[in-house]
Amino acid sequence: MSLQIQMLGTGSAFSKLYYNTSALVRTTDATILIDCGPTVPKSLSEIEIELDQIDGILISHIHADHVGGLEELAFRLFYQCNRKRVKLYVTEALAEVLWENSLKGGLYNPEEGFHQLQDYFELVYLQERVPYQIATDLTIEIIPTLHVAQKLNYSFFINHLTFYSADLQFNHDLLIDEVIRARNCHTIFHDCQLDGPGYVHTTLAELLTLPEDIQKLIYLMHYGDRMPAFIGQTGHMTFIHKHEIIEITD
Ligand SMILES: O=c1ccn([C@@H]2O[C@@H]3COP(=O)(O)O[C@H]3[C@H]2O)c(=O)[nH]1
Ligand SMILES: [Zn+2]
Numbered sequence: 001m002s003l004q005i006q007m008l009g010t011g012s013a014f015s016k017l018y019y020n021t022s023a024l025v026r027t028t029d030a031t032i033l034i035d036c037g038p039t040v041p042k043s044l045s046e047i048e049i050e051l052d053q054i055d056g057i058l059i060s061h062i063h064a065d066h067v068g069g070l071e072e073l074a075f076r077l078f079y080q081c082n083r084k085r086v087k088l089y090v091t092e093a094l095a096e097v098l099w100e101n102s103l104k105g106g107l108y109n110p111e112e113g114f115h116q117l118q119d120y121f122e123l124v125y126l127q128e129r130v131p132y133q134i135a136t137d138l139t140i141e142i143i144p145t146l147h148v149a150q151k152l153n154y155s156f157f158i159n160h161l162t163f164y165s166a167d168l169q170f171n172h173d174l175l176i177d178e179v180i181r182a183r184n185c186h187t188i189f190h191d192c193q194l195d196g197p198g199y200v201h202t203t204l205a206e207l208l209t210l211p212e213d214i215q216k217l218i219y220l221m222h223y224g225d226r227m228p229a230f231i232g233q234t235g236h237m238t239f240i241h242k243h244e245i246i247e248i249t250d
């Protein structure tokens with residue numbers, strides 16, 4: 001199986017330079033969006049991807065830099081793309097908070113018959129820790145991870161061997177025991193806060209405590225605008241950049 005992961009943005013929530021962290025997973029017969037912050041529609045336009053080319057969406061959590069572009073996407077699919085309802089791959093619990101605590105404010109319109117998330121998206125419920133083949137060459141498994149206490153948050157295994165982190169507090173055991181030892185992943189896309197205490201994110205300093213052979217697998221994303229000052233200081237890890245494409249062959 002082979003696929004491409006193309007970054008639509010690689011910046012932190014407050015980045016003014018690198019767009020919100022988001023990616024397109026592209027296989028022979030599917031184009032899946034991971035997260036949809038406010039900069040995603042512009043980034044898609046820059047690489048000439050139309051919204052109706054997207055077959056499905058995965059959402060990690062409901063912070064605005066990960067879902068703030070969904071309202072535009074929903075309205076444009078409805079009003080400009082023949083009412084296309086794109087598939088939204090979510091847990092039932094995340095679908096509930098995504099609507100009630102985020103999208104309902106803009107999308108609720110009873111006059112037009114829009115009462116719920118299903119009026120805009122085709123909901124495909126996934127269970128945590130169950131791999132789902134969602135296209136010919138694409139299997140997705142979502143796992144719960146810790147970002148902000150008591151806030152739903154999911155990271156993703158893509159075709160079993162690629163780990164794509166949500167915003168994530170550093171979790172040494174997850175990376176060593178599960179991502180590497182148990183699953184033998186060959187590629188890791190990881191949230192990275194460059195300086196200061198991480199609080200709800202993984203810091204570069206924490207990632208630098210990982211063994212070299214694991215660092216070599218890591219692409220750093222969700223970084224701040226001071227990124228250029230850290231070039232050469234990321235050990236064996238690599239900054240990934242907007243619109244960069246990583247070819248994954250399993
Ligand atoms: O408990 C909290 C909640 C939020 N924040 C900040 O707000 C940002 C929201 O988007 P983000 O999750 O990409 O990054 C978060 C942090 O920068 C924080 O420091 N502590
Ligand atoms: Zn974020």
Ligand SMILES: [Zn+2]
Pocket residue numbers: 061063147167
């Ligand atoms: Zn977040």
